[in-house]
Amino acid sequence: MKKMILLVMGLVAGATTHAQEIETTVAADVVSSYIWRGQDLGSAAIQPTLGIGYNGLSLTAWGSYGIVDPADTKEFDLTLAYSIGGFNIGITDYWFNAGQDPENRYFKYDAHGTNHVFEATAGYDFGLVSLQWYTNIAGNDGLNKDGKRAYSSYVEANVPFKLASVDWTATAGAVPFATDFYGTTGFAVTNLALRATKEIKVTDSFSIPVFGQVVGNPCSQKAYLVFGFTLQP
Numbered sequence: 737m738k739k740m741i742l743l744v745m746g747l748v749a750g751a752t753t754h755a756q757e758i759e760t761t762v763a764a765d766v767v768s769s770y771i772w773r774g775q776d777l778g779s780a781a782i783q784p785t786l787g788i789g790y791n792g793l794s795l796t797a798w799g800s801y802g803i804v805d806p807a808d809t810k811e812f813d814l815t816l817a818y819s820i821g822g823f824n825i826g827i828t829d830y831w832f833n834a835g836q837d838p839e840n841r842y843f844k845y846d847a848h849g850t851n852h853v854f855e856a857t858a859g860y861d862f863g864l865v866s867l868q869w870y871t872n873i874a875g876n877d878g879l880n881k882d883g884k885r886a887y888s889s890y891v892e893a894n895v896p897f898k899l900a901s902v903d904w905t906a907t908a909g910a911v912p913f914a915t916d917f918y919g920t921t922g923f924a925v926t927n928l929a930l931r932a933t934k935e936i937k938v939t940d941s942f943s944i945p946v947f948g949q950v951v952g953n954p955c956s957q958k959a960y961l962v963f964g965f966t967l968q969p
Contacts, residue, residue: 761787761796767964770800770809773890773909774927774953775918776960778808792819809833812842822861829854835876850875866894878917886915892927903933911955924955936965 764784770777780803787796796815802808810833817826833840835851844850853875859868871889872878880886892909909927911918918926931949938944949962 757790759787759789759794761785761789761968763966763968765964765966766803767962769960769962770802771949771951771960771962773892773918774929774951774956774958776958777811778802778805780804781808793817794819817857822863822866823858824860825856825858827854827856830875832876845875847874853877864895868892868894872917878915880914881921886913886917888915888917889913890918890926901934905929905931905933907931918955920955926953926955928952928954 762785764782766782767780769779770781770783777800781800782803783798783800785796785798787794789795794815794817796817798811798813798815800809800811802810812831813828815826815828817824819825830853831842832851832853835853836846836849837844837851840851842851845852854873855870856873857868857870859866869889869891871887873887878886878888889912890909891912892907895906897904897906907927907929908925909929910923910925911920912923914921918924920926929949929951931947933945933947935943935945945966945968947964947966949960949964951960951962953959
């Protein structure tokens with residue numbers, strides 16, 4: 737009986753140790769407009785995140801819902817990713833409320849009748865700069881100039897730095913091939929951005945990260961100024 741009690745206590749202790757290694761994320765961004773990779777996807781929105789991670793493996797749910805214009809993009813994404821050191825890979829299932837399915841059904845996955853887009857990504861964080869490559873591999877992808885699946889791709893470089901007690905990130909993103917998914921006819925720079933983030937202290941134990949971002953899309957000749965804040969327990 738004593739051995740059995742010791743065994744149970746050992747299993748509980750082991751389970752507690754493993755549970756402590758599991759990371760969870762519960763957060764929400766509120767933004768003045770939804771700008772994604774240099775594209776305008778709508779006005780003010782709330783963008784919740786729910787994620788769980790263990791030993792470099794993570795599963796994250798992310799969404800965007802317009803809070804001003806009901807016609808704005810509604811989105812629900814699931815990302816399975818793995819990172820080790822500076823290297824990361826992942827698969828994202830994007831779902832939008834507009835696409836090939838006129839009824840906007842989430843559980844419709846027909847190759848030529850879905851609103852889902854499946855994207856593979858790989859990247860490396862070198863410290864001074866991080867590089868990331870994204871390619872649509874299935875679903876409601878765009879078409880190239882020949883009217884065939886474009887396997888739409890996007891590559892991005894991010895450089896973080898600190899200035900005047902504020903965290904900054906400079907971003908440069910480009911679409912390497914022609915695709916109507918990003919509205920390009922060949923190689924095009926679609927995203928030049930500068931973002932600043934500062935935590936506003938509310939109490940001794942609670943603060944709110946506030947951010948501002950300037951975004952330019954040389955390809956579409958558009959520019960945007962975005963303000964937002966993050967709520968996270």
